[in-house]
Amino acid sequence: MLLLALDTATPAVTVALHDGDSVVAESSQVDARRHGELLLPAVDRVLAEAGRKLDAVTGIVVGVGPGPYTGLRVGIVTAATFAAVLDVPVHSLCTLDGIAYAAGLAGLEGEFVVATDARRKEVYWARYADARTRVTEPAVDRPAELAERVAGLTAVGAGAVLYPDAFTDVRADLPQHQSAGALAALAAEKLRTGGEFLPGQPLYLRRPDAQVPANYKVVTPQ
Amino acid sequence: MARRTDEPLVLGIETSCDETGVGIVRGHTLLADAVASSVDEHARFGGVVPEVASRAHLEAMVPTIQRALKDAGVSAKDLDGIAVTAGPGLAGALLVGVSAAKAYAYALGKPLYGVNHLASHICVDQLEHGALPEPTMALLVSGGHSSLLLAPDITADVRPLGSTIDDAAGEAFDKIARVLNLGFPGGPVIDRYAREGDPDAIRFPRGLTGPRDPIYDFSFSGLKTAVARWIEAKRAAGENVPVADVAASFQEAVVDVLTRKAVRACKDHGVDHLMIGGGVAANTRLRAMAERRCEDAGITLRVPRPKLCTDNGAMVAALGAEMVARGRASSSWDLSADSSLPVTESHVPGHGDGHGHGHGHGHGHDHDHFHELSKDNLYS
Ligand SMILES: [Zn+2]
Numbered sequence: 001m002l003l004l005a006l007d008t009a010t011p012a013v014t015v016a017l018h019d020g021d022s023v024v025a026e027s028s029q030v031d032a033r034r035h036g037e038l039l040l041p042a043v044d045r046v047l048a049e050a051g052r053k054l055d056a057v058t059g060i061v062v063g064v065g066p067g068p069y070t071g072l073r074v075g076i077v078t079a080a081t082f083a084a085v086l087d088v089p090v091h092s093l094c095t096l097d098g099i100a101y102a103a104g105l106a107g108l109e110g111e112f113v114v115a116t117d118a119r120r121k122e123v124y125w126a127r128y129a130d131a132r133t134r135v136t137e138p139a140v141d142r143p144a145e146l147a148e149r150v151a152g153l154t155a156v157g158a159g160a161v162l163y164p165d166a167f168t169d170v171r172a173d174l175p176q177h178q179s180a181g182a183l184a185a186l187a188a189e190k191l192r193t194g195g196e197f198l199p200g201q202p203l204y205l206r207r208p209d210a211q212v213p214a215n216y217k218v219v220t221p222q
Numbered sequence: 223m224a225r226r227t228d229e230p231l232v233l234g235i236e237t238s239c240d241e242t243g244v245g246i247v248r249g250h251t252l253l254a255d256a257v258a259s260s261v262d263e264h265a266r267f268g269g270v271v272p273e274v275a276s277r278a279h280l281e282a283m284v285p286t287i288q289r290a291l292k293d294a295g296v297s298a299k300d301l302d303g304i305a306v307t308a309g310p311g312l313a314g315a316l317l318v319g320v321s322a323a324k325a326y327a328y329a330l331g332k333p334l335y336g337v338n339h340l341a342s343h344i345c346v347d348q349l350e351h352g353a354l355p356e357p358t359m360a361l362l363v364s365g366g367h368s369s370l371l372l373a374p375d376i377t378a379d380v381r382p383l384g385s386t387i388d389d390a391a392g393e394a395f396d397k398i399a400r401v402l403n404l405g406f407p408g409g410p411v412i413d414r415y416a417r418e419g420d421p422d423a424i425r426f427p428r429g430l431t432g433p434r435d436p437i438y439d440f441s442f443s444g445l446k447t448a449v450a451r452w453i454e455a456k457r458a459a460g461e462n463v464p465v466a467d468v469a470a471s472f473q474e475a476v477v478d479v480l481t482r483k484a485v486r487a488c489k490d491h492g493v494d495h496l497m498i499g500g501g502v503a504a505n506t507r508l509r510a511m512a513e514r515r516c517e518d519a520g521i522t523l524r525v526p527r528p529k530l531c532t533d534n535g536a537m538v539a540a541l542g543a544e545m546v547a548r549g550r551a552s553s554s555w556d557l558s559a560d561s562s563l564p565v566t567e568s569h570v571p572g573h574g575d576g577h578g579h580g581h582g583h584g585h586g587h588d589h590d591h592f593h594e595l596s597k598d599n600l601y602s
Pocket of ligand 1: 339343364366500501532533
């Protein structure tokens, strides 16, 4: 097994190569505006570091969000295109699950929530029974509106760090950003144990901003 | 005809607006032109919604690539390069195509060519009428652009002579169609109504045609307002709006200015060919008037068939093939989608060794496109 994992759903542009047992190489850069530029060079770098070629990969792992950035699509279309050329499967995962899994690897136990920055003063979030078990669907909300639901719960992720009034027990010491290494490790575990993956569609969670133009505006002076 | 395998085989990807286009060409020969359009999803909004377009591109990307390969009957392994529209266009929409093209080129081990959308609109005519004359004079008219361009070398030297100072010509068609309640997009429906109408029924203003006005620039905003005002006056007086006459007279005003300025540009620059491209080039009145005026001026007119005039992947492949044929430098893996890529940049060459592969650092241009990207980073 050789998995190439990538995730561009959050400000992090992260790529990793995983051989089924452990992460072989990983690259993570945080730059919310340059997903499109950074991803391919990162893939190239990670493969070079591992001394492998892309055609050795047996599966592509991709985080499908939720994510607010234009960048969300960069990772998903890259994964789909690689898979089409290499004729290997795409294993799609919720981006929040990768952050939860990384928190588990870092030693977090018990219940917690993961939150990422959804911009527009909102967060993407989900609740976990443990690092492997998400108990709510990913959602997008204003932090103040979910303060009651997350009160007293341990919280991880950059979205939680951003809104300490709502997330009162933030573990800022745990990884705040997505790591493709953790995402790949989660996928490798699921592939071993027969766990489920998501369909490949991006989790936008918001409808497109689109307004039917207002009724035709009269230009004749009244 | 014997298959000319010495000419470059290139796949081109276009996602600058609402069409997901993938074309394959061998030199000047069109092999495939696969297009998936999201235009119907935009119709109820009366214009292209960037986020809707970007989402549709993502869904259509890989299937459209595969359809093009099947249509062309070629193997991806035999491609000499992958070309992609790097700009100008909608930032989020461009990004889907650029990301796919990079992944595709990387996975196949082929060179990547980020090319200019406007230069592609010109270069597509090589698939219809053979090698472009040098220089080529081009009039590009669509919902997004209205430009007069002089291209001594389509791969390296494209000079803007003039462009619209407000609305694009196609936009004016959309807006007038909306005032007349004819739906979106406006170009084809206005063209259809105009055929039944009298182009001389109403004398609408010709923008920027006064003696002190810029010779090659266009303006359609004043015309749009004049037409709307005329319609409103009719409605206010309780009279029926003669839709066919309004459509014909409006269209006549647009086409008159476009062709007059294009022919003038040819004469001024001693160019004996005029190329017309972009979606509005499909307009039957534009074609007819351009034909007559070019003939009168001794200018050879080149207009590709309508399907090649609207946004498509074949035009990107055509320019990519020309880049390969002329040995132009390929792009780097950090190629960015540049929503405001200047028309003077026919392509976005890589930095360093001129081949670009494996160079994940630095920046190609000095103008600020981050601003453009970040402006609507959230959803476009
Ligand atoms: Zn165009």
